[in-house]
Amino acid sequence: MGQVIRSHDDTWTRAEDASAIGALRRSAVVLAERRGFDEEDAGRVAVAVSEAASNLVKHAVEGTMLIRPHPEMASAIEVVAADRGPGMRDISRALRDGYSTAGTLGIGLGGIARMASGYEVHSVPGRGTVLGMYFTARDAPRPSGRLSGVRRPIGEEVACGDAFAAVDTGAVVTVMLCDGLGHGSLAAHASQEAVRLFLERPDLAPAGALERIHLGLGQTRGGAVAVARIDRTAATVSFAGLGNVSAWIAHQDGRQGMISVPGIAGHQARTLRQYEYAAPPHSVVVLHSDGLSDRWDITSYPGLVTRAPSVIAATLLRDAGTRRDDACVVTVKPGT
Template sequence: MGEVIGSQNDTWVRAEDASAIGSLRRTAVVLAESRGFDEEDTGRVAVAVSEAASNLVKHATEGSMLIRPHPELASAIEVIAVDRGPGMRDVSRALRDGYSTAGTLGIGLGGIARMASGYEVHSMPGRGTVLGMYFTARDAPRPRCRVSGVTRPIGEERVCGDAFAAVDAGTTVTFVLCDGLGHGSAAAHASQEAVRLFLEHADLPPVRLLERIHTGLGQTRGGAVAVTRVDRTAGTVSFAGLGNVSAWITDQTGRQGMISVPGIAGHQARTLRQYEYAVPPHSVIVLHSDGLSERWDVNAYPGLLTRTPSVIATTLLREAGTRRDDACVLVVRPDA
């Protein structure tokens, strides 16, 4: 089938006081130990997470952290720290040895970068910073970092009604995003059922896949669903959508929307259609639920499209997400 990438029940932890630092460190250590990291590798994770969390607590505005198995490689750990300010004018300076933010553990961003197996930063003065990093055990495989997404439930809900999944077969990558109708456990059940059906029939063309999902969601609340396949060799994308999922081919010149037909998967649908699009070099595919406004513009974030999919998705969630609905962003780099 290929490499399977899937959404999880992402738990974002607000880092607003010192107690959050220890809690986040413990979460990271438990996850590292469960992945078979030895004492030295677990220590790297603990120190890097503590430093990043300390920076959020002391200097950030609305700082949050996500610690989870890496979506592309369950044996790896992904950590994402995001805030709304104050941002950095010169990220390269922050990465230099000897430069650290006063009052933290003192290793600075450069130390975090050396401890991580891989990292990416996007920051703008007055807008905030997104730091994405992953950790693997020594000599273990590393994730490709070409498909990722993030979810966030509405308000204080514990589960998100949106979900995504992808199958990366090398020359092609096929992916789905489902926005379960409403929110809470019933919406989550619908979106997870859509993911299950997608993985069961992932070799079908997108419109046939969407038909299977539409039929299979009849006993659930239903939702909006989009199925997409990128052919990396041909430089094309095939898209079939039902309902209000936003889908974009995005590059530095702007973005092109992909067309969904109105309806609710599992309940109401016109004739389903599949559309074909060209994918320009160095572009990314962005799918998101209506938990994000469509009023984002990548040109407002210089350099963002060169970052990893996790950092792109988290930045868009921060900038365009609304707390009035579940939110999900999926980013795919076709030419990676």
């Protein structure tokens, strides 16, 4: 079948006062221990997470942190820290040990870089910074860094009505995103049922997978669904969408939209259609629910398309996400 990737129950924790630092460190260490990290490896996680959380508390605006199993490799840990400013002008300088500028997140990035198994940073002065890092046990395999997705429920809800899943064979990755109608547990049930139906037959072409999901969601609320198949060898994307899920091929000079037909999977659908698009290796495929505005402009984020999928996804969620709906964004690198 290939590598299966699916959405986790993401919990974004606000880092607004000193008490958050210890709570985030403990959460990361517990996750590391559950994944078999020894004392030294768990210590690396603790130091890096403490440093990143401390930076958010002391210097960030609206800082949040996500700690979870890595989407591509459950034995690894992924940490994403995001804030809304002040940002950094020179990330390479900020990564040097001992560099410090009051009021920025440059403090401690050199130490974080040494502790993490992998990391990436994107920052725009005046708009904020997103730091993505992951940790593996020593000598363990590392995730490919080709696909990621993040979710956030509406308001203070626990259940998120949006979900995604993907199957990556190396040369081809097929990804499905479902925005369950409404929000709460019933919307979550619809989106998880869409995940189940998709993963039972990931070999189907996008239009076939979409039809299968549409026919299978009749006993649920239904939702908007999109399926994209990225062929990394051919540098193409095959896409089929039903309802209000946005799909894009983004590159440093702009983006191209992919077409969905109106309807609600499980209840209303016109003739389902599949479309073919070019996906250059330097681009990024983005799928997101209508919990994100589609007005984001990739050209206003210099260098973002070259960053890790987790950093791209978290940046879009931070700036285009709305608290008035569940939100989910998935990013895939077509390049091998």
